[in-house]
Amino acid sequence: MLIAFASAKGSPGVTTTVNALGAIWPYDVVVADFDPAGGDLALRHRDAEGEPLDPERGLLSLAAAARRGVGEANMAEHLQTADGGLDLLAGVVRPEQLTGIGSVWPAMATMLKTLPVDALVDCGRIVPGTPLLPVMNAADAVVFVVRPGIEYYAHLRERLRWLAEPLQIGQVGSIPIGIVLVTDSRDTSAPRDLDRLLQHDGHQVTVLGRIADDPKAAGALAGRWSRRIDRSLLVRSARELSESVRRLADAHARIPSRS
16 A cells, blocks of 8 residues: 655655654555655664664665666565664655656555555655656555645645545546645644645645654654653654554545456
8 A cells, every 4th residue: 555645835744644654554665756856764763873864775776776677575674663662764855856756656656555564655845846746646545745825825725636646536447635734732723624625625635633743752762662742742742643544545546447
């Protein structure tokens, strides 16, 4: 199962959301950093010896393997296990490193989708012309992470309009779209307000809930687990969110392929 996470504007918290969900995901999981602007996931983590993760082992090595026609069986060669046990596919550090990857995005998406575990993919900011459209098309769900605010909502609506045709949003058997809001613990009305706005516009999407805006816990997730992290607002909200995200994707994954 492949679940793609993205933003429509700026950096609302996609990486933190994916990192938090990966840490508590109730099923076996791989977290992949496909952010075309340069990812942060590998930079946030260390290996079990406290050493930085290898930036050359991950998206870049997987793309090279895909160009040679190497398939799913070798995915483990490109994953790194972070301190704490999270399996990561490290992303690029600089956007120019993506040169030449374009033709193999579909193959890499297929490799992740057909793994015997769930794959949570950080796609970063999505704009018209994004190279990640094949990844989103392969996903069992696409989840947009957004902060409350007129400017964030406006960009989200524009991105949904642009994706309506390539993702066939709202059509029978189409990829479901979910929305997650990054809010503080006191803001309980934002998800309902956004849901009403999107429904009024005719967008057939699901507002899944909220992830807590908890910078201290977000920084602590890069290391070993502790009781303090486990009880943080971020982790508690991620646990509540995880089943909603999985259900959204599971409904699509059960639909037989049309190919």
